Amino acid sequence: MNKCICSIFLLASCASIDVDLGYFNLVKESFSRNSITVTDDLKSDLQYSFILLTYDGSQAIYVLSESNDGIDLWIGPMLEKLWTFRGLILKTSGLEQDFGFNSEDWQSISSMYPRSSFKTNLSLTNPPLFGSSASIELRSLSFNVQGCHKEVIYEINLKNLKSPWPATFCLDSFGKAIRSQQKLNPLGKILYIEFYYQY
């Protein structure tokens, strides 16, 4: 009996073996998250400006694709798109839950943010919410806090929804974003973004 078992394993071992620890890998995969450390090597490899996004423990890098009038378009690994102005997310596409301020208001938003409150229409997906009135209230503005020249805290309020959610932006002395914390959806988790501009 033992000879038989041994011969099977010997036969298997003298051939090319593809050992699959499938179940263990799957469990490991379920509990592990994508983790990225931004090093100088990474910066020089990427060459372009990029952002590091952290959402629910997972991380991803989006690369700067376009920049017009201070509005930056960042592209993700699966062609997800993210438009920002000085760290404020104006619109996303291709994410599980997308977010978008009315694009006709972007110009006026860029004149108000980060100095004052403003109003616009906001659209969300999953669940869908189209063109709901939103007031984005400036809650606090502090200087020289935790490496930020300016730290701005806004609160996003949707009409009829009594659950405002905060958004925090850390800007340098030129008004460029260093990092931000913003929710894309009142039911979602906070999206953390670190900005790495390089020219």
Next chain:
Amino acid sequence: MLKVRYYFLLCLSISVNADIYDYIYPYSGPSFSNYGSLGLIQNPNARFLSEGNMAFSWSHNDPYLRGSLVAYPFNWLEAAFQYTDVNNELYSPVPDFSGSQSLKDKSFDVKIRLLEESTYSPQIALGLRDLGGTGRFSSEYIVANKQIGPNLDISFGIGWANLNRNNIQNPLIKISDRFKEREQPADLGGKLNVGTFFSGDAGLFGGIEYSIPHLKGTKFKIELDGTNYLTESNPLNQDSRINYGFVYPVSKSFLVKLSYTRGNTLNFGFSYAIDLGSKNPRNIVKTPIVKLPNSSVIQDITQKSEENVYKAALLYLSREGISLQKASVLEEELHVVYSQSKFRSPALSAGRTINILDHIAPKKIKTIKVSEINAGMGMFSAKIDRRTLRRYRDLESPVVLGSYLQTDPYIFKGQKHVFNPEVSYPISFLTIGPDLVSQIGGPDGFFFGDLRLRSDSEILFSRNLSLITSVSAGLYDNMGDLKLASDSVLPHVRTDIVKYIKASRGFAIKRLQLNYYNQFAPSLFYKFSAGIFESMFSGVGAEFLYRPYHQNYGLGIDLWQVRQRDYNQMFGVHDYKTITGHLNFYYQEPSTNILFHLKGGRYLAKDSGFTFNISRVFRSSFRVGAFFSQTDISEEEFGEGSFDKGFYFWVPLDIFSHRHFKKTFGWGLRPVTRDGAQSLTYGYPLWGVTDPSTDHRFRRRLSDFYE
């Protein structure tokens, strides 16, 4: 005119603002009752989760502890299986049989939607509780639900048997006197006592479910309890018929609940529901096709010689996990034969192969044809013009592509090709993982488990010849106290399960099966097998399958000479031997993807009869199904349960991963394991091996083609 404008704007504003309710009342789906299926607190309701969902629900409502597994094969069907721990009753009055263990009651419930809710009409459902069991909680009901506004759901119903608390006269008496009295079944259980349905006194029940705004979907429930606790074997005190409680959604899937019932009992529970049926239920981004950024450079090389085409195809396909077996260039057509064990969807494997070949093939190639083989048997061929391929790739329109994509059956045997790369056999695949052998709900104790380390391997000696093995070694178990002995009057082909479990707690061989596969014609497959087929039987046998590629049916026959194995699951055998085999008819209903499998023949205990198996396969490849068998043995010979029946589900594990692979977790349950109507469970049945060999399967997953 102004009024018209006003109404237009009003309508527009309503549609724009309507979705805000999804944010004010998040997770506002239905919730589970103490009986395990969707409902209020004790009462059922007419709500359903969407098809492809599965749920586990647990509740403690003294003296009952209840765990339920609930499946939604369709939007209109709820099927639930429950174990109830009845704390105020012993499993058996004979202490030697079950000690001081409390009673464990199994029950099966179904609920069918009769009318879907509309703006003005309610949703109506008909349900049957505790079907075919001991009848301890059996009841029938018709219930209606109406959503009023975004946060209020009202339900009202009429019930019979265990749901007849306020004893109104049965309205069905007007139709027939048969409904006047309800007789208690006096048999071995496990049968559908259809004759007693909706008979005896009836009762009314109802209640409301209110979603509290801005409390993250928290619900308040209040109901007029329809349960007649006096009909239960140990009647319970009921101080009030009004029950009330709260449900809090920790997440969309996980709900916890707390309620107060009978005016004297605080109870709590939780439920977890998961969508397993949609194409990508966990919203995990799958690994995309390997990109070839230097496509034009590769094409410059491949246009110099056909040899370069073959070598480039071999290299780039292997990076995708696709193994090129043979290839030819015939005038303007490149034909590649490949095998793969990575992609579940034939459209995905063919799509990736064709798209990679399109990136590397020289310009003179106008048509690409690929043929997939499995176990040396041809599964299908897919052929497409390259210009069409690119046009619809740019338009991201695989469905339109379908009309230009030619798919056909394929026979591998005897085909001549120019490029025949050598494969160095034998090739081995080894998978190591945990395994749990369990015994649930017996008189010795509720749960006995044996955690094992299991290794499954496949050794390919050639394309057609393989050896599959499954061995395991015990890590930890509590099987020592298991002592239930078989009382079956039939040959003990399954009921000696306890002896098998106890004797194989160390090292055991579950399978050691040698297979030879081939095909007579493109849709006619056969297989010879010998060795250890399963835990309890070894032997030799053969299987034949006719599966016409462009049809949705299959016809098969299998025949086996088997011998019962030693309890220790090594190489020894017992004296018992038999010939078993079946004629099989399969039909895959194309619109719902329901597989009907009817098989008739001789079973392991030498009884003859048929098994009907029905299952539904969802977009993710999640499968849920049920079966029953009838053979030429009497109910007394069969024993408890009267006839063999059960349910099962298979969960594709790749839905939890970003990778593509074919692994599946399967779990099935027979309410009672007996010896009648038991089939041999051999490895790799031909229906599964030839799964890609049907046009219906390819076309159904055509949207995978460019992924």
